[in-house]
Amino acid sequence: MLRRTTARSxxxxxxxxxxxxxxxxxxxxxxxxxxxxxxxxLAQRALNWLWDRIGDLLSTAAGASPGGWIGLLAITxxxxxLLIALRLRLGxxxxxxxxxxxxxxTDRPRTAADHRAAAEAHAAAGHWSxxxxxxxxxxxxxxxxxxxLDARPGRTxxxxxxxxxxALPGHxxxxxxxxxxxxxxxxxxxxxxxxxxxxxxDLDTDLLSTTPRPAADTASPAPAQRGGPA
Numbered sequence: 001m002l003r004r005t006t007a008r009s010x011x012x013x014x015x016x017x018x019x020x021x022x023x024x025x026x027x028x029x030x031x032x033x034x035x036x037x038x039x040x041x042l043a044q045r046a047l048n049w050l051w052d053r054i055g056d057l058l059s060t061a062a063g064a065s066p067g068g069w070i071g072l073l074a075i076t077x078x079x080x081x082l083l084i085a086l087r088l089r090l091g092x093x094x095x096x097x098x099x100x101x102x103x104x105x106t107d108r109p110r111t112a113a114d115h116r117a118a119a120e121a122h123a124a125a126g127h128w129s130x131x132x133x134x135x136x137x138x139x140x141x142x143x144x145x146x147x148x149l150d151a152r153p154g155r156t157x158x159x160x161x162x163x164x165x166x167a168l169p170g171h172x173x174x175x176x177x178x179x180x181x182x183x184x185x186x187x188x189x190x191x192x193x194x195x196x197x198x199x200x201x202d203l204d205t206d207l208l209s210t211t212p213r214p215a216a217d218t219a220s221p222a223p224a225q226r227g228g229p230a
Contacts, residue, residue: 104140104157112142128192129185132200136182139204148212157182167212174203
């Protein structure tokens with residue numbers, strides 16, 4: 001028996017598209033910009049990748065730690081508490097003061113009056129560390145101008161205090177304290193306050209009216225001889 005095939009007319013006729021060209025058409029369609037307006041940029045994709053890796057690491061750590069995620073959280077909190085306690089005990093980490101190599105004057109020579117004016121300007125602005133530095137320079141420069149110290153480049157604050165203390169023994173301890181304060185601020189990354197500046201300013205003012213000890217006073221008197229000549 002012959003099978004009769006009835007042709008379908010109009011919309012009943014199926015339309016077939018080859019499979020490979022259809023896929024290529026779909027890929028070309030999906031490359032159009034309107035389909036990618038909300039795609040993450042390169043930085044966002046990199047960040048997403050990083051978070052995925054961190055999540056993988058945390059998941060691995062949680063699986064290896066006792067108690068899973070709860071155990072990992074407890075360990076993390078414990079580490080943070082230990083770090084805070086260590087920070088509070090040690091205080092701010094500062095580089096060691098390099099007082100042996102720090103020059104007192106680092107720029108062009110200025111007079112004591114210039115340094116005092118700069119110190120007062122910093123103090124008026126509340127910049128106490130800079131004010132202390134300039135006042136210490138004013139103090140030492142003033143001693144040089146009065147010939148109580150020789151004008152020597154490369155001198156440190158400690159050296160200036162030691163040398164000035166020989167000529168002004170009544171202020172030797174205050175000079176050493178002032179030099180230590182200068183070094184702590186300049187090389188030790190510490191901060192000054194108004195009280196530190198006031199002490200240094202008062203010392204500078206006192207030294208202006210202090211008479212240095214005569215050189216003869218440094219020599220010990222000769223012991224008195226007893227009895228007559230032999």
